[in-house]
Amino acid sequence: MLDQRVMWRNKVKLFAILSLVFIMLAPSFAFAEENDHSVKDWNYVALGDSLAFGIQSDNTAGLGYADFVADDLENVYRLASFTKEFAVPGLTSEGLLTQLQNDTETQAAVSNGDLITLSVGANDLLEVLRNNPENLQNPEFVKDKLEGVKDNYIGIMGAIHTLNPEAKVVVMGYYNPFYAYPAEQQTVFVQLMKSLNQIIEKIANQSGSSYVPTFDAIAENYSEYLPNPENVHPGQEGYRRIAEEFWQTIKPILPISSERIAGMDRYETAVKVSAHGWESAETVIIAVGDNFPDALAGAPLAYKLDAPILLTGSTLPSTVKEEIHRLNAKKAVILGEEGAVTPYVADQLKGMGLKTERIGGKDRFETAAYIAAVLDGDPAKAVVANGLNFPDALSMASHAAEKGYPILLTRPNELPEVTETVLSDFHSSIVVGGSSVVSDGVLDQLPEAVRYSGKNRYETSSEVATTLNPADKAFIATGADFADALTGSVLAAKTKSTFLLVPPTKVDDSISDAADMLGVRHFTLLGGTGAIDESVSEELLEQVK
Structure with missing residues (x-):
């Protein structure tokens, strides 16, 4: 996610956009079923954006959700290794796909991973919001942007499964980072974020991966989980809450x-x-x-x-x-x-x-x-x-x-x-x-x-x-x-x-x-x-x- 919130400057044509957004939700592809892969200890690799990296609500670097997931694994004596060095603040879905295709260190880490988590996609929208918010008034632009995210996600999941068919892959959905803004200003982005989440969830499910929703979890207590209304990043309690959602998904697939x-x-x-x-x-x-x-x-x-x-x-x-x-x-x-x-x-x-x-x-x-x-x-x-x-x-x-x-x-x-x-x-x-x-x-x-x-x-x-x-x-x-x-x-x-x-x-x-x-x-x-x-x-x- 981008480090700073941006001010909304134009009202977006919500219904025209949404009518096109939902056309996007039909990715169609198939990967092989994951094998039942039991390991004594798991190598855990966290990929993605600033949420995986651990950028805090004051823009300093700290513990992100991935660190707390690693703690959960260590707590049950199942963590062999953990890295989030390939998580990059501001990373887009295209950036992660390029990283997986071209960076040999990332490829090696994924190939050796037993658990791979990723959070990516929100920056594709926040980048537009920061640089060219008027483009969100263009239904064709929104359609193309979400289509691009979908194609990148299919490529990301394909690359991970090609590098490591047996890895457990767990993908994060996003929350509403603009809860403190007036309703008419946040409504459009909330709807776009929900549409993004639907795309991510569908691709995760079709690729044999797991999807972790966070929208409702963070909404339970915005002021505690997102303590800085001028910043999209969670505080420590917010990251802990996201990690709890991850753990509820990971725990059942973790061999006893x-x-x-x-x-x-x-x-x-x-x-x-x-x-x-x-x-x-x-x-x-x-x-x-x-x-x-x-x-x-x-x-x-x-x-x-x-x-x-x-x-x-x-x-x-x-x-x-x-x-x-x-x-x-x-x-x-x-x-x-x-x-x-x-x-x-x-x-x-x-x-x-x-x-x-x-x-x-x-x-x-x-x-x-x-x-x-x-x-x-x-x-x-x-x-x-x-x-x-x-x-x-x-x-x-x-x-x-x-x-x-x-x-x-x-x-x-x-x-x-x-x-x-x-x-x-x-x-x-x-x-x-x-x-x-x-x-x-x-x-x-x-x-x-x-x-x-x-x-x-x-x-x-x-x-x-x-x-x-x-x-x-x-x-x-x-x-x-x-x-x-x-x-x-x-x-x-x-x-x-x-x-x-x-x-x-x-x-x-x-x-x-x-x-x-x-x-x-x-x-x-x-x-x-x-x-x-x-x-x-x-x-x-x-x-x-």
Whole structure:
């Protein structure tokens, strides 16, 4: 797009032009169907004008929609490389066609690309508007101009498909850049832009490519997305909004990937999780590995401290010691009283040169309350879960951690006094689990409580993920035990992933439905095949679209 808006000088004969514009919308050609091409990581090439380049609303260079699309790919671990060096501010459709036909570097990049996005065509009209606006009063000129754009687009798509028949090509439609002008001045250009978009969409579809509309998306909030009425370019939020539209188109065609983080046992799996997510850590969280109560509320604290959760038995496993050394940790926060994590373990940690702090009460409810006190801050909500079983609290753990919500525990039919005391500082709360695990009577005692639940632990996990914690990638842990979900929940929060519980040997329908609804593109399974069978991974990859 051109860098500056121009003032309209003449009123255009709208109806005469439009009657000819719509004659143009019948490009007819055929390319071969795209092959089903799955790659582990994608090389992403952004072609086109100043929107791909990233010109801002103040005419400086910055992040464009392509940069945010690249971020989306990197977020799901699918970006091999990204370039927008071939995007040129002011580029017309003829300019891009020439670039593809003659520039060997552009040709090489396209040939190597797995994903190619392009935005081009608006400058063909804006160029006229800047230099010879009176030509827009000539229906024959408008017809020829749009015919030229159509022919160039056919050539562009043909060149891309010739260079790389297997590339995924995603083409952008344009928005109304003149929203702040009087209606009679912007109407003609809006109609021309819509006609241009129809041409682009039709050619994209006929070439086996994808089309991304942005007209309505930007119209949702012109003042936020196009903050400078004197400039056609979006601000950062506008580029983010355009990228969201691109991502909704790209995500379904992006093959799904998975990985597994696992050790020989839960202690080693916790170490593997730590190694996966932390190059170093000032602090580590130490929790007992064979019982859940004291550790259940630990994820928000671990997230706040940017600390992995490591597990121990009555003595500190050698693999845990090695991981603490690798992390170069200086402090260990122990969850639970001495009946949970023994004094001997605390002495071992001190012997390694770590300062130790123990957070523990006389029972699980008090320990959770003490953890909430250490969290401090001013969280908007508190999470309340059944303290006599682990699944529901762990379904909420990664979301609570990322939001900074403390996890408080209750009995099914009785709210412990210490929990009630902590909740007196909150104006709202989240209850996780159905009325059989947290009764309606308990719920009525909570501040403005909202319940998230299903008929079993897996449906509850699904409800939490889809309603509160949507994401493009998901951590998967067994719902039959607590350890892997506990240690993995912090890494899930750290990587902005959702969290789902599964049975050990199959995928509950509610979980596959949730993953499908969210459009998850990457799964991280926690624990070995004894915790989650390999068939679970295969089933997820097959069922999620």
